[in-house]
Amino acid sequence: xxxxxxxxxxxxxxxxxxxxxxxxxxxxxxxxxxxxxxxxxxxxxxxxxxxxxxxxxxxxxxxxxxxxxxxxxxxxxxx
Amino acid sequence: xxxxxxxxxxxxxxxxxxxxxxxxxxxxxxxxxxxxxxxxxxxxxxxxxxxxxxxxxxxxxxxxxxxxxxxxxxxxxxxxxxxxxxxxxxxxxxxxxxxxxxxxxxxxxxxxxxxxxxxxxxxxxxxxxxxxxxxxxxxxxxxxxxxxxxxxxxxxxxxxxxxxxxxxxxxxxxxxxxxxxxxxxxxxxxxxxxxxxxxxxxxxxxxxxxxxxxxxxxxxxxxxxxxxxxxxxxxxxxxxxxxxxxxxxxxxxxxxxxxxxxxxxxxxxxxxxxxxxxxxxxxxxxxxxxxxxxxxxxxxxxxxxxxxxxxxxxxxxxxxxxxxxxxxxxxxxxxxxxxxxxxxxxxxxxxxxxxxxxxxxxxxxxxxxxxxxxxxxxxxxxxxxxxxxxxxxxxxxxxxxxxxxxxxxxxxxxxxxxxxxxxxxxxxxxxxxxxxxxxxxxxxxxxxxxxxxxxxxxxxxxxxxxxxxxxxxxxxxxxxxxxxxxxxxxxxxxxxxxxxxxxxxxxxxxxxxxxxxxxxxxxxxxxxxxxxxxxxxxxxxxxxxxxxxxxxxxxxxxxxxxxxxxxxxxxxxxxxxxxxxxxxxxxxxxxxxxxxxxxxxxxxxxxxxxxxxxxxxxxxxxxxxxxxxxxxxxxxxxxxxxxxxx
Numbered sequence: 001x002x003x004x005x006x007x008x009x010x011x012x013x014x015x016x017x018x019x020x021x022x023x024x025x026x027x028x029x030x031x032x033x034x035x036x037x038x039x040x041x042x043x044x045x046x047x048x049x050x051x052x053x054x055x056x057x058x059x060x061x062x063x064x065x066x067x068x069x070x071x072x073x074x075x076x077x078x079x
Numbered sequence: 080x081x082x083x084x085x086x087x088x089x090x091x092x093x094x095x096x097x098x099x100x101x102x103x104x105x106x107x108x109x110x111x112x113x114x115x116x117x118x119x120x121x122x123x124x125x126x127x128x129x130x131x132x133x134x135x136x137x138x139x140x141x142x143x144x145x146x147x148x149x150x151x152x153x154x155x156x157x158x159x160x161x162x163x164x165x166x167x168x169x170x171x172x173x174x175x176x177x178x179x180x181x182x183x184x185x186x187x188x189x190x191x192x193x194x195x196x197x198x199x200x201x202x203x204x205x206x207x208x209x210x211x212x213x214x215x216x217x218x219x220x221x222x223x224x225x226x227x228x229x230x231x232x233x234x235x236x237x238x239x240x241x242x243x244x245x246x247x248x249x250x251x252x253x254x255x256x257x258x259x260x261x262x263x264x265x266x267x268x269x270x271x272x273x274x275x276x277x278x279x280x281x282x283x284x285x286x287x288x289x290x291x292x293x294x295x296x297x298x299x300x301x302x303x304x305x306x307x308x309x310x311x312x313x314x315x316x317x318x319x320x321x322x323x324x325x326x327x328x329x330x331x332x333x334x335x336x337x338x339x340x341x342x343x344x345x346x347x348x349x350x351x352x353x354x355x356x357x358x359x360x361x362x363x364x365x366x367x368x369x370x371x372x373x374x375x376x377x378x379x380x381x382x383x384x385x386x387x388x389x390x391x392x393x394x395x396x397x398x399x400x401x402x403x404x405x406x407x408x409x410x411x412x413x414x415x416x417x418x419x420x421x422x423x424x425x426x427x428x429x430x431x432x433x434x435x436x437x438x439x440x441x442x443x444x445x446x447x448x449x450x451x452x453x454x455x456x457x458x459x460x461x462x463x464x465x466x467x468x469x470x471x472x473x474x475x476x477x478x479x480x481x482x483x484x485x486x487x488x489x490x491x492x493x494x495x496x497x498x499x500x501x502x503x504x505x506x507x508x509x510x511x512x513x514x515x516x517x518x519x520x521x522x523x524x525x526x527x528x529x530x531x532x533x534x535x536x537x538x539x540x541x542x543x544x545x546x547x548x549x550x551x552x553x554x555x556x557x558x559x560x561x562x563x564x565x566x567x568x569x570x571x572x573x574x575x576x577x578x579x580x581x582x583x584x585x586x587x588x589x590x591x592x593x594x595x596x597x598x599x600x601x602x603x604x605x606x607x608x609x610x611x612x613x614x615x616x617x618x619x620x621x622x623x624x625x626x627x628x629x630x631x632x633x634x635x636x637x638x639x640x641x642x643x644x645x646x647x648x649x650x651x652x653x654x655x656x657x658x659x660x661x662x663x664x665x666x667x668x669x670x671x672x673x674x675x676x677x678x679x680x681x682x683x684x685x686x687x688x689x690x691x692x693x694x695x696x697x698x699x700x701x702x703x704x705x706x707x708x709x710x711x712x713x714x715x716x717x718x719x720x721x722x723x724x725x
Contacts, residue, residue, distance in 0.1 A: 006352075008330050008331070008355075008357070009319050009323075009327055009331070010315035010316065010318070010319045021357065048331055048335070048543065049331055049334045049335055051334045054347075054349070055673065056334045056335060056336065056673045070330065070334060072330050072331040072334060073315075073331070
């Protein structure tokens with residue numbers, strides 16, 4: 001199934017070459033966030049939050065077809 | 080002029096605006112060794128010289144600017160200075176650090192600080208060029224925007240002069256008026272601009288010729304600089320901070336549910352992707368600017384228009400706090416509109432945080448039918464209405480109509496109108512919240528409540544810094560590789576937790592954050608997620624600059640001393656534990672966003688507050704004990720507390 005992933009902050013470097021901040025592609029039916037993260041190649045420890053269709057989710061959440069996923073690293077840490 | 084000490088001059092300028100007299104004070108070097116600089120050195124003078132409960136807007140209030148022994152040394156993060164006074168907004172101590180170039184220029188002029196007393200009968204500004212100090216007429220500056228005054232003063236003196244000034248808001252005693260440094264850096268909080276205004280002091284202009292400060296061990300400092308340069312090279316968090324600055328967290332704050340939205344009713348904003356740091360860069364971003372000698376260079380710079388709203392580029396760009404509170408907190412989803420509101424605040428001399436929060440209080444009260452058009456002078460208040468907000472910002476700064484009431488801040492405005500509107504004033508001790516929803520970060524709630532200046536987000540690292548599961552003593556991910564281990568913060572502790580472990584972390588982190596305020600260091604070279612400079616490396620900077628045989632233990636004690644002095648100041652003004660509390664809203668479930676339904680547990684919070692007092696060496700009423708004061712070598716404060724029966 002086809003999905004779109006927006007990559008914020010330093011995760012930008014995992015974007016596809018012609019689309020900064022964006023990763024678009026096919027993932028197997030029933031994939032979970034952790035599978036997607038592994039497919040893109042992002043080390044899980046760099047991620048603070050991943051969201052499916054605007055809602056933050058645990059890494060074992062299943063991704064529906066056509067989902068818009070956001071993955072971010074920067075956290076509000078007191079500056 | 081020969082610099083007597085390494086890192087500092089041993090000279091403080093005293094100015095009495097009532098008499099027009101100026102003098103030089105040369106504190107004993109032991110005063111510097113113990114209090115060091117920044118908020119601690121300033122508090123030393125404030126506690127000694129300001130009678131408790133002095134009206135903050137009276138001539139008797141004192142305004143103190145300080146630097147630290149490391150200010151102006153040639154390494155990133157040493158560009159800040161401190162302003163301290165009694166706050167007209169909260170009645171607490173006002174203690175604010177500001178970046179840029181002004182503090183460094185003051186050092187280059189041969190001064191460690193300025194103590195300003197009294198009030199002029201006519202508008203004036205202070206001109207300092209090395210030892211030459213003049214009090215000059217500000218008749219032609221009064222009433223003008225900060226940008227106009229900056230241009231006029233540059234024309235009158237030199238475009239290389241550094242200028243600290245209040246704006247029209249300060250002149251008009253708006254209780255949340257700020258002080259701006261060269262239009263782009265700010266003493267934002269606490270209404271320090273109104274203190275300047277009450278003294279009829281529009282600006283402090285500085286130009287110095289001693290541009291190379293005497294250092295104890297210049298070669299040693301170069302070694303630290305090499306550590307720093309290695310630390311920042313290819314560092315993903317620092318390069319991101321250079322590229323996006325603090326607005327980098329807009330998206331993550333919203334997704335995490337801790338982005339203030341609609342006056343802290345929700346924690347996530349549906350249109351967040353319209354107003355992210357990335358969008359701001361794409362639409363109106365210009366090359367980031369820097370403070371003195373800084374390799375991080377994170378200052379926002381914006382210019383442009385979308386046809387309806389426009390920013391000139393003269394006043395810098397909004398930081399995260401401003402974006403949050405003039406944006407989602409007011410329901411605004413237009414990045415150029417937010418940037419224009421930011422520019423208006425900067426031109427008028429208004430704190431963007433209290434401005435956004437006072438406006439959002441008014442909008443929520445209007446929406447609930449508590450405020451009416453009769454109260455607002457015919458102005459209809461709605462979310463996402465930046466044109467009206469721009470009009471109101473002007474009215475606040477000029478104290479016109481409804482703006483005159485809002486100029487008192489949200490708590491006083493609520494008390495003015497009554498009808499239970501205090502409930503919607505989101506503040507601690509009268510100072511409005513910054514842009515971090517504490518229901519998702521319970522340590523931040525404690526920070527807001529315990530902060531000596533009223534609600535403040537720069538009291539300590541926020542909870543997400545040490546909430547990642549795992550054994551932090553041995554295994555860190557790069558975000559959490561914080562060097563907090565050097566302080567014994569070994570975590571993890573969940574963000575929504577206020578257990579003894581969280582309180583202990585908060586106490587240690589508040590102390591290391593206070594070290595930054597004492598030494599006027601920028602946290603963005605050393606904040607845990609960046610880790611460019613660890614606490615131990617920061618210690619080396621002090622050693623190499625000053626030659627002091629100091630240690631991290633000694634610096635942590637200096638931080639603790641500063642916090643305790645501020646606490647004692649507030650006790651002398653009559654503050655009690657009842658004031659150390661966040662509004663009821665935060666003990667109630669969130670209306671919407673990722674953390675919908677989440678609330679802080681009140682009982683746990685109150686227990687944590689008492690535990691915090693105990694860990695700090697304060698009694699059950701939050702008053703520093705004699706033992707703690709003596710341990711910190713500030714036993715003289717015990718006498719002050721005894722005299723006032725605190």
